[in-house]
Amino acid sequence: MRDRAVGWLGLGLVVFLAGGWWLPNWAQSLVILALGKGMVVLGLLLLMRCGLVSFGQGLYYCLGAYAAVAVGKIFRLPDSLLTSDALLMPLFGGVVAGVIAFILGFLLANYRSIFFAMLSLAFSMILYGLLIKMSVLGSSDGFNIAYSTAAGVVLRPGTHLYALYAVAAIIVFVAMLALNGYLRSHRGRLGPAIRDNELRVEYMGASVRRIVHLNYVIAAVLAGIGGGLVALSIGHIDPDLAYWTTSGEFVFVAILSGTANVAAPFAGSLLFEWIKSVAYQYTPYTWQMVLGIAMLLVIMFLPAGLWSLLGRRGRGA
Amino acid sequence: MTDLVSVLIDGVIYSSYLFIIAVGLTLIYGVMKILNMAHGSLYALGAYVAATLVGAWFNAGLNPYGSLALLGLAALLVGVVAGPIIERGLLRFMYGRDEVVLILVTYSVFLILEDVIKLVWGVESYSAYQPYGLLGNFDVGDLPYTVYDALLVIVAVLVGVALTFVLTRTRQGKLLLAVIHDREVSAAMGINVERVYLVTFTIGTMLAALGGALIAPKVSVVPAMGVEVIVLAFAVEVIGGLGSLPGAALGAIIVGLVRSAAVHYLPEVELFSIYLVMALVLIVRPKGLFSAVEARKI
């Protein structure tokens, strides 16, 4: 079973890498965007399987985007590989996100349902509030970022986009592989059990808090790396990355994608980004409405998309 | 000294309109157990409708004092139209689902309403400044304030008192309290829960719109209004306790004062400070400062 997954994912990677070379620039950018955001959604999948919806993944997404360059700016470090490498920057972002999540996780792992959602939202808004007043980081304007190497290899002009595309594809491949293995492990399989009946899981002898904490950190690392990738793709970052509506968008894509498997978030994210770009062009004043209606339809008619949330019994109707 | 008084008064004014918005949210959560993420959009709707009505009123050259009544009318209109549409047309099919699913439903409504506003009113900002200076000014020491702001505070207090009275003294109010305590038992006792839900949501919507209508003369009415206010309302809710009326008042006062103090003394932390307080309260007392006892599970 595991070999099959590796095989399919490997094939997917090859297809992406080969096909990407021939894609027009706008398509490559779209894919990078979708893959980066898909990473955040993958993390949400993990949390949703435990029955938790985070309305604050923007915190780690933003941290991941800012991390590498911000560290340089704040501590007035000279430019280095860390602030210009397409692979190192997102990975560093993931590390920073993971550290913060590890600390915050001690707190957040104690909350559920609305309170978890609200607290996660609050923390992302705290970061937003901090960033818009930090002039060293450009306040609400943010700043531009760029990369000149990928995994240490200096990029020739004209290859920057594809290099980032390849980095994104490889990172996503590794992430999907790792998550797939985790979800098949004993610890990983406990998500739905925790969602259904925490008391029983505790009475069986497992620490629900520790598992939730772990999943929270993994989700944050994924979001951080994703944020780093998206930042490099767009070339500019600002505090809006931590605003609650950004987090809301990730939740939306997570609902649409469902929690069936590790590829779903990326498929959902690709679809979403593509529709968004098309809708934005033609009807800038109605694409949010379209999203809202789509989400309602999924909630009402496609429980498979909401499988993990419907797992819990609701209050009596 | 003047500084402190200024912080206090500004804080109270800000708290007032926060309270009007948050109390609607509280009511909806308390009765229906729904965290209404569309509340901010309803607030924005109230502001837009008010701005439109006021604009038309003044263009028609009618008696300026009438414009104040228009603010109330705007709230009423939004409440009576949007409230039932959302509740009857959508929410009632979702009752019984998980709390978080309902949040997502109201989030979808928020997305839809944001665009409805843009479609109807465009993205330019509106203003309805005229009523603001209408009633004149007065001084507290050497600090100037408008009578309008004082009115805002009075309205907030009236809303709080009226709701408390209705909930605890009138029969309809007690039915509402019964439903808050236990929906199933209330229904079993013959209370028309569906009607209670409709009325609650309509009133909640009206209050959100009232907040928006009352703030319209003070700010420029823009599409982003709803998005900003909803997180503030959440902060108020969380601090006071979801579903608690006195909690909404306390939360509003705390957020109002914190923000006012921040703006006066340390503007860099204005936004940050509010969410920090929200996070702190969630950490120390997740159910808010007015929390209830929970029953045994096994």
Added chain:
Amino acid sequence: MAAILQTEGLTKRFGAVTAADDINVSIEPDTVVGLIGGNGAGKTTFINMVTGYLKPDAGTIRYAGSVITQLIPRSVTQLGICRSFQIPQLFDSLTVRDNLLAALGVVVLGGKHWASGATLASERVEAAADETLARFGLDDYRDILSGVLPEGIRKLLDIAMAMVVRPRILLLDEPTSGVSADEKFVIMDTVMAAVRANRVTILFVEHDMDIVRRYTERILAFYEGRIIADDTPDTVLDDDEVRKYVTGTTHARVTSGAGSDAAH
């Protein structure tokens, strides 16, 4: 034989209600003990305290000599004390088999008292799950979502999940409540047969005196948080106070050879 479970002076109050009042109990290993008493007498509170869900206001609980009073349920389970619940606590959105797999997954995670001590490969975990399904007669339901099962099957699954831990003490909270009369004995027979394979001490709460008489070798009778009788079934069920407060005095006494007592 040294007692495997001991409580000394166990006391618990909820406001004005005394749920446990100086409970002193000593349970021998590998025995089957019945806990009887009216509603609110303190039987479930006793189980909740022993398994760490509630902290007693006073008193100690000892397991194989060690004090376990302040431990949380997770730790108590890892030491070898397991329980089933009055209202079955299952993973409703998972199939019966997946419920057992999840339970086994936890045991493998904790690893402390599982026979091998090492992490088990998936195949062995799946084999263990299938074996448990068979032992508890749940094979027919293996792929059905536990959320839609009939009550008796839910009870069995609840107990089966407690058993995969291979506990040394098993506490069953009303294993046959909510189950139809003809199913009660089937369930108890299944459970007893399944646990007899391992050396387990069993304490179970029960309201049906037929069941109690049939399966237990000792009974603890609770009333208002106190234990009013602690002896063999015949002695306890004949006891005046027990007849007054628990089983009722309508029916003839056991010793006179008349029909069954039923306490409800």
